Amino acid sequence: MSVTNAENRRFGLAGYMNELSLLSAIVILYLVFGLTANGFLSFPNQINILRDAATIGIAAWAATLIIICGEIDVSTGPMVAFISVILAYLLQWGTPTVLAFALAIVLGGLLGALAGALRAWFDVPSFVATLGLWSALRGLALFMTDALPVSIGRNDIVDLLDRPFLGLPPAVILMLALFVLFLFISRKTAFGRSVYAVGGNPHAALLAGINVARIRILVFAIGGAMAALSGILLLSRLGSGNATAASGLEFDVIAAVVVGGTALSGGRGSMVGTLLGVLVITLIGNGLILLGINPFIQQVVRGVIIVVAVLANIQAIKRSRAQRS
């Protein structure tokens, strides 16, 4: 509550500028699609939107920490697919389901930590380190499966993950629970605040005694673990491990974080912003499909909307700052 309120008090209404403009973007999207796209406002479609949001959201919470820390992770999509494949094989071999899940998350965390270590200890730019992972993991998953789905057969626990609970898909519940957890981490823990410090000024953070290398490795490890979690959810949704799945997910994730107002230069950003950013990206995707727009043109429209949203957001923040001073 404290640091949170502090941030808001600090800027008065201007502190909400980012969130307010995103909220109004969401309202506008609901108005436009609600009036033009058939069935957009129906209950099943709302659940669909939330389910799609979970795919981006869980990875986006971690990506927010990574980007606030001044880094970038482009390996998300291949990581999700690779983990789903590994998990499918583990289950085929008869590994107990819960153990297989745990192994998958640990493996994701380790792969993320590898990218983090390359950044923290060897000064490999995180874009390059994760680009390497991006290519290697996709290639490995395709090689292992010949690009064919790896079926897991019947598995009660996996099925359970795709069965609505209290009307909501478990993925959505998980996404919201993790959101609360990440909100808490980013605001109320020494680790979370250190991420802001390292992203804001790594030299100063180092001289203040913060273990900068550890922070950098940890954010990437968390990123890997969250991608693994998405991989588990993917597996439960498709019933198979799939090396070609989650293609381009990393760009949706980064777009959601950036649309949410987190600075790519590091040091500034918020989980609430990312939550709204995830909704914006998901609504655009869902609405355009319902409108029956040519899928190639959908990509064009999405690209334009993302850039315009960020542009408008930056302008709004600039204006409110200028008024303050």
Next chain:
Amino acid sequence: MQQAQSAFEARPVVASLQGCSKRYPGVVALADADFEMRAGEVRAMLGKNGAGKSTLIRLLTGAETPDTGTVTIGGEELAGSDSTRAAEAFAKGVRVVYQELSLVTELSIAENLFLGRWPRRAGVIRHGQMEQEARAALDSLGVDLAPGRIVSSLSPAERQLVEIARVMIGSPRLVILDEPTSSLAEAEARKVLAAVMRIAAAGISVIYVSHRMNEIRQIADTVTIMRDGRIIETVPVEGAQTGDIVKLMLGAEMDANEHIQPGLRGAPVLELREVSLAPKLDRISFTLHAGEVLGIAGLLGSGRTELLQLIMGLRNRSAGEVLVGGRRVDGASYRGMVRRGFGLTPESRKEEGIIPMLGVDENTVITDFSAVSRNRILSATRIAEATRRVIERLQIKTARTDTPIGTLSGGNQQKVVIGRWVHAGSRVLLLDEPTRGVDVEAKAQIYRIIRELAAEGCAVIFVSSEIEELPLVCDRVLVLRDRRIAEEIAAPGIDQDRLLAACIAAA
């Protein structure tokens, strides 16, 4: 003075100021200055920080317009407006080499010499012509470097030479060098000095800003001493006594009434034995006691910052031992030293001190989150309490505890950076230029804070390039010169004359 001019009297005047004054809000930077440079003359400029050297140089280069008076270069008055003067002065042959190197490291020497003015035909750079002219410029300085070499492969001295060669392109009349050797070791500095003498031999006048008396004696004909925005005197270097020059620089300074009376010293907390850091520091030994403020004086580039970094484990010493509380520490990391109760405030507050987007509160508690946590969860109340304690203790002026630190004044930012070590309960504070870029009131507060911390048993190392503040804060001052501790002066005998003389030259 008459003698000084006589050697050059016959030569034409290259550049001059007539009755120039320049004031900034609240301060007279230059008062009624008359200044003259003749062809082939090498003039050293001496003066403390804020004496007016930079302002005088900025008038000559056209970077500033004088409030009154005129600037004449090559017999013609600079007449342009604020925006065109610099180009005008450049066209008339004024060239400057600043302290910070401005080379593009991944381009060749020749490309750097002609940066932005590459000779070209139809958009294609004429490399042959460029390298030929670069060769000529380098030769004129006696520099033996291939023009095609990439700058990143050069040593610091060679880069400085390239920087100087750049000003030789075209037809310079007056070359101004601002502490060109401050970052160089002695052997390397010699190459730069040799180049300066060649420039003068070619009939170009040189203004050489430096405080290294041995260099000044080697290359300068005359020396101009400035103080408080005035030109005090211009004297020939030959026959000038260092002691006299020091007196001219300091003037009739304040008396010793504010001087520190040394108190009781506590136990030794830090000891350096014959510690070296090639090529900057050579066999440095001293002991720091609890309750003591130890000053480190020395010119720019004398290794003051490196000494602090070495103590903190940010640099690896090449020889010697460091003892903390009587125990040897070998290869201790920075964080290891922090755990031992050490804290460092860096010289460049903006780049390495503050995290501008975070509040005063987070910039303070960053050194110890556990003290403001409950069950490993940050407590807003504890953060606010701890911050308020530091704010009161260090008299930090801020609207609220969570105001972004980037919006505070420099002095208050500095107090937060010191305050974060107070929060961490550090017992040994290493303060690197804590009063740089800080207003007078905040300076006095920082002095007081340092004395209070010492009175409570902290040991403080206080690095400063402002000679006048050392007697106000320090129990003892070590002077670094030529890689060694040149002199140790203890309170109450710390006076500016002695400090300055020790900094700039051998006695």
